[in-house]
Amino acid sequence: MKNYKIATIPGDGIGKEVIPEGIKILEAVAADSDFTFQFETFDWGCERYAETGKMMPEDGLEQIKHHDAIYLGAVGYPGVPDHISLWGLLIPIRRQFQQYVNVRPVKLFPGVPCPLANRKPEDIDFVVVRENNEGEYSEIGGRLHQGTEEEICVQESVFTRRGTDRILKYAFELSRSRAKHLTSATKSNGIVHTMPYWDERVVAMAQNYPDIKVDKFHIDILTAHFVLHPDWFDVVVGSNLFGDILSDLGPAVAGTIGIAPSSNINPERNFPSMFEPVHGSAPDIAGQGIANPIAAIWSAALLLEHLGEQSAHDRIMLAVAKVLEEGQALTADMGGSSAMKECTAAIEANIKANEIGI
Numbered sequence: 241m242k243n244y245k246i247a248t249i250p251g252d253g254i255g256k257e258v259i260p261e262g263i264k265i266l267e268a269v270a271a272d273s274d275f276t277f278q279f280e281t282f283d284w285g286c287e288r289y290a291e292t293g294k295m296m297p298e299d300g301l302e303q304i305k306h307h308d309a310i311y312l313g314a315v316g317y318p319g320v321p322d323h324i325s326l327w328g329l330l331i332p333i334r335r336q337f338q339q340y341v342n343v344r345p346v347k348l349f350p351g352v353p354c355p356l357a358n359r360k361p362e363d364i365d366f367v368v369v370r371e372n373n374e375g376e377y378s379e380i381g382g383r384l385h386q387g388t389e390e391e392i393c394v395q396e397s398v399f400t401r402r403g404t405d406r407i408l409k410y411a412f413e414l415s416r417s418r419a420k421h422l423t424s425a426t427k428s429n430g431i432v433h434t435m436p437y438w439d440e441r442v443v444a445m446a447q448n449y450p451d452i453k454v455d456k457f458h459i460d461i462l463t464a465h466f467v468l469h470p471d472w473f474d475v476v477v478g479s480n481l482f483g484d485i486l487s488d489l490g491p492a493v494a495g496t497i498g499i500a501p502s503s504n505i506n507p508e509r510n511f512p513s514m515f516e517p518v519h520g521s522a523p524d525i526a527g528q529g530i531a532n533p534i535a536a537i538w539s540a541a542l543l544l545e546h547l548g549e550q551s552a553h554d555r556i557m558l559a560v561a562k563v564l565e566e567g568q569a570l571t572a573d574m575g576g577s578s579a580m581k582e583c584t585a586a587i588e589a590n591i592k593a594n595e596i597g598i
């Protein structure tokens with residue numbers, strides 16, 4: 241019997257609510273499989289920051305370095321500036337553990353109301369691949385002459401050849417396993433150094449993948465195409481900032497951010513990878529038991545896929561699709577009136593019914 245050791249970091253707000261729901265589903269599929277889970281929960285987040293001045297302990301990364309995977313809820317809450325919560329917990333994990341690939345699938349499921357007119361599930365099924373370790377999210381910069389009329393603020397972007405090539409390689413490889421069509425997000429008309437460099441590396445990488453159709457759009461028109469022509473896309477690769485923006489827009493066109501999952505992957509498997517919903521801590525609905533648990537549940541399915549448990553992943557996703565299509569247990573963000581736990585219970589019941597062949 242395989243035993244997977246999972247570090248769970250529920251974090252803040254609805255993160256604390258949806259992670260236990262995802263764990264229920266992981267336990268439900270494990271019950272009928274040849275693996276078990278050992279969950280270790282870490283209370284890192286904004287409450288801890290308020291008490292200790294730190295989002296996580298000094299040796300936090302050391303404590304989770306040897307787990308098989310990390311399962312995270314959301315980080316950030318009013319009262320703690322967002323750049324402190326993000327840079328105190330999430331970004332150190334992504335960077336120190338070389339999770340340089342952020343994969344964010346976008347899919348319109350039958351049964352989920354789509355905000356775009358006349359769009360069907362077959363029109364919206366793509367993956368945003370976001371560079372996760374460098375780019376625009378850099379610590380290089382600073383302020384001069386603070387508080388004076390001459391105040392200056394500078395923020396540097398960092399695009400290394402190693403960092404750019406490895407994310408592009410991942411995206412091209414992913415395209416090969418899907419529709420063989422890759423779209424690059426750029427802005428080489430306005431950003432005159434890093435983005436022409438990004439475009440050059442796309443052209444160079446494309447030489448190795450003559451079977452992949454490649455196109456590129458500037459980020460401004462690309463956001464419009466996401467809304468007007470979501471059927472044009474299959475794999476979309478972007479820098480840290482562009483990928484971040486596109487991966488909130490994508491789920492919005494597919495109905496709700498409440499179902500959007502993500503993987504932060506260290507492809508070399510030198511460190512654990514991390515799985516988390518795209519959404520944040522949603523302070524506006526936290527504590528009410530009405531959050532959509534599906535982003536966390538789909539993220540749990542991606543965790544299983546990463547561990548090599550493909551059939552367990554598929555069982556979860558079949559149950560999610562069934563519950564969405566039936567429409568009896570939808571949370572408010574999907575136009576329903578069910579509570580979070582009712583939605584999870586419907587998915588769990590579906591998994592169990594399939595286990596015993598009902």
Ligand SMILES: NC(=O)c1ccc[n+]([C@@H]2O[C@H](COP(=O)([O-])OP(=O)(O)OC[C@H]3O[C@@H](n4cnc5c(N)ncnc54)[C@H](O)[C@@H]3O)[C@@H](O)[C@H]2O)c1
Binds near residue numbers: 313315524
């Ligand atoms: N990866 C992360 O941990 C992460 C990601 C984004 C934002 N944040 C943090 O979360 C906090 C709130 O950020 P925000 O308001 O920009 O984004 P958010 O994703 O928390 O919320 C945006 C909107 O979507 C709704 N929403 C989000 N998840 C939902 C769900 N599962 N079910 C139903 N509705 C849902 C919220 O109610 C809100 O109206 C901030 O502190 C931010 O820094 C963290």
